[in-house]
Amino acid sequence: MHKGLIVQKFGGSSVANVERIQKVARRIAGYRKKGYDLVVIVSALGDTTDELIELADKINPHPSEREMDMLLSTGEQISVALLAMAIHKLGLEAISFTGAQVGIITDSSHTRARIIKINADKIKEALSQGRIVIVAGFQGVTLNQDITTLGRGGSDLTAVALASELKADECEIYTDVEGIYTTDPRIEPRAKKIGSITFDEMLEMASLGTQVMQARSIEVAKKFNVPLHVRSSFSDNPGTMIVKEAERMEDVMVSGITLNKQEAKITICNVPDRPGVAAKIFKKLSNQGINVDMIVQNVSHTRSTDISFTVSKAQAHKAMKITRRVAANIKAGEALLDEDIARVSIVGVGMKSHPGVAAKMFEVLAHNKINIEMISTSDISISCIIQKKFAEKAVRTLHAKFGLGK
Amino acid sequence: MHKGLIVQKFGGSSVANVERIQKVARRIAGYRKKGYDLVVIVSALGDTTDELIELADKINPHPSEREMDMLLSTGEQISVALLAMAIHKLGLEAISFTGAQVGIITDSSHTRARIIKINADKIKEALSQGRIVIVAGFQGVTLNQDITTLGRGGSDLTAVALASELKADECEIYTDVEGIYTTDPRIEPRAKKIGSITFDEMLEMASLGTQVMQARSIEVAKKFNVPLHVRSSFSDNPGTMIVKEAERMEDVMVSGITLNKQEAKITICNVPDRPGVAAKIFKKLSNQGINVDMIVQNVSHTRSTDISFTVSKAQAHKAMKITRRVAANIKAGEALLDEDIARVSIVGVGMKSHPGVAAKMFEVLAHNKINIEMISTSDISISCIIQKKFAEKAVRTLHAKFGLGK
Numbered sequence: 001m002h003k004g005l006i007v008q009k010f011g012g013s014s015v016a017n018v019e020r021i022q023k024v025a026r027r028i029a030g031y032r033k034k035g036y037d038l039v040v041i042v043s044a045l046g047d048t049t050d051e052l053i054e055l056a057d058k059i060n061p062h063p064s065e066r067e068m069d070m071l072l073s074t075g076e077q078i079s080v081a082l083l084a085m086a087i088h089k090l091g092l093e094a095i096s097f098t099g100a101q102v103g104i105i106t107d108s109s110h111t112r113a114r115i116i117k118i119n120a121d122k123i124k125e126a127l128s129q130g131r132i133v134i135v136a137g138f139q140g141v142t143l144n145q146d147i148t149t150l151g152r153g154g155s156d157l158t159a160v161a162l163a164s165e166l167k168a169d170e171c172e173i174y175t176d177v178e179g180i181y182t183t184d185p186r187i188e189p190r191a192k193k194i195g196s197i198t199f200d201e202m203l204e205m206a207s208l209g210t211q212v213m214q215a216r217s218i219e220v221a222k223k224f225n226v227p228l229h230v231r232s233s234f235s236d237n238p239g240t241m242i243v244k245e246a247e248r249m250e251d252v253m254v255s256g257i258t259l260n261k262q263e264a265k266i267t268i269c270n271v272p273d274r275p276g277v278a279a280k281i282f283k284k285l286s287n288q289g290i291n292v293d294m295i296v297q298n299v300s301h302t303r304s305t306d307i308s309f310t311v312s313k314a315q316a317h318k319a320m321k322i323t324r325r326v327a328a329n330i331k332a333g334e335a336l337l338d339e340d341i342a343r344v345s346i347v348g349v350g351m352k353s354h355p356g357v358a359a360k361m362f363e364v365l366a367h368n369k370i371n372i373e374m375i376s377t378s379d380i381s382i383s384c385i386i387q388k389k390f391a392e393k394a395v396r397t398l399h400a401k402f403g404l405g406k
Numbered sequence: 407m408h409k410g411l412i413v414q415k416f417g418g419s420s421v422a423n424v425e426r427i428q429k430v431a432r433r434i435a436g437y438r439k440k441g442y443d444l445v446v447i448v449s450a451l452g453d454t455t456d457e458l459i460e461l462a463d464k465i466n467p468h469p470s471e472r473e474m475d476m477l478l479s480t481g482e483q484i485s486v487a488l489l490a491m492a493i494h495k496l497g498l499e500a501i502s503f504t505g506a507q508v509g510i511i512t513d514s515s516h517t518r519a520r521i522i523k524i525n526a527d528k529i530k531e532a533l534s535q536g537r538i539v540i541v542a543g544f545q546g547v548t549l550n551q552d553i554t555t556l557g558r559g560g561s562d563l564t565a566v567a568l569a570s571e572l573k574a575d576e577c578e579i580y581t582d583v584e585g586i587y588t589t590d591p592r593i594e595p596r597a598k599k600i601g602s603i604t605f606d607e608m609l610e611m612a613s614l615g616t617q618v619m620q621a622r623s624i625e626v627a628k629k630f631n632v633p634l635h636v637r638s639s640f641s642d643n644p645g646t647m648i649v650k651e652a653e654r655m656e657d658v659m660v661s662g663i664t665l666n667k668q669e670a671k672i673t674i675c676n677v678p679d680r681p682g683v684a685a686k687i688f689k690k691l692s693n694q695g696i697n698v699d700m701i702v703q704n705v706s707h708t709r710s711t712d713i714s715f716t717v718s719k720a721q722a723h724k725a726m727k728i729t730r731r732v733a734a735n736i737k738a739g740e741a742l743l744d745e746d747i748a749r750v751s752i753v754g755v756g757m758k759s760h761p762g763v764a765a766k767m768f769e770v771l772a773h774n775k776i777n778i779e780m781i782s783t784s785d786i787s788i789s790c791i792i793q794k795k796f797a798e799k800a801v802r803t804l805h806a807k808f809g810l811g812k
Contacts, residue, residue: 018461018464018465021465022465052484055424055488056487056488056491058424059424059427059428059488059491059492059495060491060492060494060495063491063494064490064491064494066501067487067490067491067494067502068487070483070486070487070490070502070504071483071484071487071488071491073483074480074483074484077476077477077479077480077483078458078477078480080476081462081473081474081476081477082461082462082465082473082477084470084473084476085462085465085466085469085470085473085477086465086466088466088469088470088473089465089466095472096473096476098476098553100506101551101552122551145507145528146507147504
């Protein structure tokens with residue numbers, strides 16, 4: 001009774017200890033008994049990766065990236081072996097593979113390698129022998145047989161790439177939350193689990209601060225149209241489907257609200273309004289490895305203007321140093337740093353066809369006496385920088401006014 | 407300045423923590439600076455392997471051997487990455503490899519695989535680029551790309567096999583003792599480190615209870631004539647050279663004395679003296695997985711005789727059960743178990759050309775009122791089973807009388 005192929009990915013918290021590994025094994029066995037073929041991707045147990053990084057740091061604070069990959073890839077190798085053993089204990093056939101063994105071929109950018117191609121013959125063979133296939137996430141191998149890792153969110157990427165290669169019917173991403181929520185339930189208890197969301201919306205949510213999946217895996221899933229199902233490994237409830245727009249029945253205006261308090265705002269006052277000045281500033285920052293996020297420059301009525309931008313808090317002080325030097329150089333005024341800001345964003349493909357969404361957002365904030373310091377918009381999202389102390393209030397009010405709690 | 411190629415193997419205790427890994431790295435760097443090419447084999451850090459076995463046992467008390475190998479091979483992979491990082495920290499070039507990456511091809515007898523061949527191209531390439539090569543011990547890969555492990559003492563075997571394949575000038579086995587001693591220094595403080603010993607003697611010592619190296623690696627070293635140097639990773643003192651007989655200058659009669667208190671003696675009384683009876687007993691035991699070591703049967707003057715044999719203490723009670731059944735079956739008398747025995751052995755290729763060594767041993771024991779319960783001899787060793795309470799006395803007396811403390 002062949003019912004189709006499901007790719008399942010379990011994150012580190014889902015396999016953090018013996019009991020959880022056994023629970024994951026029972027879940028897999030349940031699917032197997034229903035007749036599904038299964039390819040399971042696993043991350044390293046709980047904190048294993050962090051512990052290995054710490055150990056390496058004691059030995060060499062600037063370790064070779066090749067050797068880091070050699071070291072870290074052991075974490076997932078331990079997981080797959082243990083999970084296979086746990087499935088055997090339940091009387092089912094399973095076989096584990098490393099990324100190298102299943103032919104996940106990557107480039108040689110160690111610690112952040114990109115998948116070039118997948119040779120899935122070994123997986124197909126094992127599936128045809130009736131086995132559950134367990135694959136180590138997060139890792140691959142170069143054509144020269146060096147072990148590589150795929151960087152943050154790498155196990156999700158392994159799952160999506162294998163699901164695409166194997167033409168799986170579904171790719172389930174198991175995590176420690178029930179799915180994607182209309183907003184962070186810790187801020188707004190009325191936040192609801194979203195039944196389905198488009199790849200584009202999920203990409204916006206990820207880049208705006210929702211931690212559940214990295215943008216990279218979602219991009220790949222979108223490119224190859226791999227339907228994702230983000231759900232909890234601690235319950236049997238359905239989670240959130242991430243799909244192409246066409247596959248979503250409902251037409252909601254706004255899907256979710258995100259909040260990011262990890263940014264700081266830098267403003268350069270009285271910037272001379274000459275062509276090339278902005279370029280000069282941001283090129284210097286980028287050369288020094290500073291990631292600039294939002295940028296706002298008001299249209300200038302005089303011969304000078306203010307430019308504001310946001311960077312991550314971690315890079316704020318380094319960015320300020322560079323900014324001060326550039327400001328002096330271009331004969332601008334002083335540079336100001338504000339770390340007490342928050343970015344609140346609304347996301348939804350529906351807003352493309354619903355004019356007035358932005359206006360409604362600004363109105364809601366204004367009505368609640370929340371001043372907007374910067375605005376940035378994309379096709380399917382609108383972000384406002386506000387004072388940090390208003391962050392939670394803004395999220396809750398917008399959540400209510402856009403009808404997300406219903 | 408190319409001075410030759412040295413293969414060095416460091417056991418788990420030599421890399422048990424960060425400080426020891428750094429110490430090993432400094433030792434390697436010292437050799438490198440003298441101009442040697444180096445291939446370094448490392449075991450898993452300290453107790454890593456035991457911890458992984460324990461973890462697996464909690465999940466599945468009867469784990470698949472393939473998955474055990476998948477799991478356990480991570481231990482050495484962690485070691486090689488960390489050691490490479492530690493060497494980099496000292497400003498030297500090093501690169502780590504798994505058994506699979508350096509082409510240590512084995513059969514598919516998981517957990518106790520045998521090396522079929524080694525494709526050392528990757529090692530030779532790295533050496534030619536001036537790199538120190540770090541290889542994970544204890545592991546290999548089948549032609550089907552399944553990861554295998556080589557069983558107990560596997561890292562020594564990796565070292566010996568690579569030294570042979572690469573035609574190394576020397577193979578150094580670093581351990582937590584200074585070398586091979588004339589007897590256990592904990593029993594006889596006057597025990598001396600042996601400067602050089604033959605492969606055959608070392609094989610006898612290993613099989614008679616000296617724990618430093620497994621017989622298997624010594625056999626391979628003998629077969630391919632790989633000179634071994636067993637020495638301590640905690641000092642710079644020379645250790646013990648293990649060589650072909652021809653290479654040893656000195657001609658000593660007795661090289662060492664070993665003691666084994668891990669055996670028990672079983673005696674079957676009044677065994678009918680018919681052909682095939684002994685075969686029946688030992689076949690039954692072997693069928694049940696009991697390893698019988700020494701066997702003594704006295705020439706029979708009546709129509710029945712006593713048969714005594716030794717087994718490991720761990721298997722003694724199982725062996726007794728089987729023996730009692732067989733004894734009844736063949737109409738022999740009762741079966742007796744004696745766990746308070748010890749085996750003391752003298753080892754030396756010299757005894758081949760020195761008649762009277764056995765007689766001297768018996769005389770020394772008799773003179774000290776130590777009764778000999780069983781005797782077994784090989785080409786280069788003589789073993790006596792005595793009462794356990796006399797074990798240390800026997801070792802010390804024989805050590806003195808054969809002039810080993812000098």
